[in-house]
Amino acid sequence: MTALSGIAIRPAARRALLAYLILLLVYGCAVAVNPEFLGWGTLRLQLVQATFIGLIAIGETLAILIGQIDLSVPWTITFSAILSTNLASVYGHQWVAFAVVIAIGVGVGLLNTLGVFVLRVHALIWTLSVNLLLQGVTLVYTNAVAPTTHIPGAARALALGNVGSVPAAFLVWIACGGAAIIALRRMPFGRSVHAIGNSPATALLSGVPVARVHALVFITSALCAAFVGLLLSGYSSQAYLGMGNDYLLPPIAAVVIGGTRLSGGEGGYAGSIAGALTVVLLQAILVTLNISEGARQLIFGAILLALALLFLKRRS
Numbered sequence: 001m002t003a004l005s006g007i008a009i010r011p012a013a014r015r016a017l018l019a020y021l022i023l024l025l026v027y028g029c030a031v032a033v034n035p036e037f038l039g040w041g042t043l044r045l046q047l048v049q050a051t052f053i054g055l056i057a058i059g060e061t062l063a064i065l066i067g068q069i070d071l072s073v074p075w076t077i078t079f080s081a082i083l084s085t086n087l088a089s090v091y092g093h094q095w096v097a098f099a100v101v102i103a104i105g106v107g108v109g110l111l112n113t114l115g116v117f118v119l120r121v122h123a124l125i126w127t128l129s130v131n132l133l134l135q136g137v138t139l140v141y142t143n144a145v146a147p148t149t150h151i152p153g154a155a156r157a158l159a160l161g162n163v164g165s166v167p168a169a170f171l172v173w174i175a176c177g178g179a180a181i182i183a184l185r186r187m188p189f190g191r192s193v194h195a196i197g198n199s200p201a202t203a204l205l206s207g208v209p210v211a212r213v214h215a216l217v218f219i220t221s222a223l224c225a226a227f228v229g230l231l232l233s234g235y236s237s238q239a240y241l242g243m244g245n246d247y248l249l250p251p252i253a254a255v256v257i258g259g260t261r262l263s264g265g266e267g268g269y270a271g272s273i274a275g276a277l278t279v280v281l282l283q284a285i286l287v288t289l290n291i292s293e294g295a296r297q298l299i300f301g302a303i304l305l306a307l308a309l310l311f312l313k314r315r316s
Contacts, residue, residue: 015259016271022257023274026281034288037281044167046280048159048235051173052228054276056251057258058180059221061272064255065184066196066214067264068116068123070221072108073251075134077244080104080229082138082147085155085239094152097230105226108134109219117214138241147239155234169231176224180269189216197264250279253304279304 030037037043056073063070083104084097108130115126161168184190192213195203204210228247233239254275260267282303286296 012259012266012268015266016268016274019258019271019274019278023278023281026278026285030281030285030288033285037284040165044165046277046284047170048167049283050276050280051167051169052232052235052247053250053254053279054173054273055176055224055228055231056221056247057254057272057276058176058269059217059224060251060255061180061258061260061267061269062184062193062217063123063221064252064260064262065193065264065267066217067200068214068217069127069252070112070218070225071124071127071248072112072130072134072222073225074244074248075131075138076104076108076222076225077229077232077247078239078242079134079138079141080226081233081239081243082142082241084226084230085151085233086145086148088152089148089150094154097152097155101226101230102223105223106219108222108226110215112218112222113211113215116218117211142241147241149238151233151237151239152230155230156237157234159231159234169235172231177269177273184268189213193217194265197261197266199265250283251276254279257304 027037034042037046059070060073080101084100087100088094088097111130112123112127115121115130116123119126158168158172163171184193192203192208192210195206195208196210196213200210225244225247229239229244232243236243255267255272256262257275257278258267258269258271258273259275260271282300283296286299291299
């Protein structure tokens, strides 16, 4: 620990604090580029966009904390959006969509647990393969049944609605994010996650339920992705192929910017919240500057790489 103004700050808290300082710096740049970022209307839009990344980052934070990663997110999002909206339309009940989200989340999570924990396949290879599998399943399904534009009202309300002047989606993020922070800081699950990330063998010998924790982590990650798929369908008023493609790396970048160590064991979700907001603001700044898509990707990648290196240096 180090002392700052007489107060001892743990390394994890110091990294989270740095993430929020970076967020303030990026927000200042956004205001300098476009003063409209001071207005609630523009901020509200950024909060909704950050909600999608932030919810996915819950699962990615957990996965990275145990030394794993989940790359099956993009087509979990797409498959969930298309299947849930279609079945809700067929059966005429919007809550069918949420049941489908839960089924897909649990199914994909258990499949990832099977490959990564039981079969011992590297998480990067297995989850990316599951992503391709889900892509194939989605393409086969949409070849037989066209995606519907009949979106459940609850999905629209959560994605586009407001509670007062605050976006409902953002309130959902606050609730889910708060639960994630409490679980990691105050519950045995959080201690188990950090123990596995620091040393899986030691955690196993210490009686940590390693298999159960892996299953909970991957199920949570898939549930978050599947739920975001339904929210995105409500936000865009349609479910379409490839709608999850933009959500592969930004949530991981949010976790890295938030100060979670990529090798696992150190970090938490509080920093990932700042990371998600930072990622969205960076994207908005580049769009505001009217930079071409290719140049945006190049600059965005370079900035994220620089931030990742910054945190790597801080951890050494």
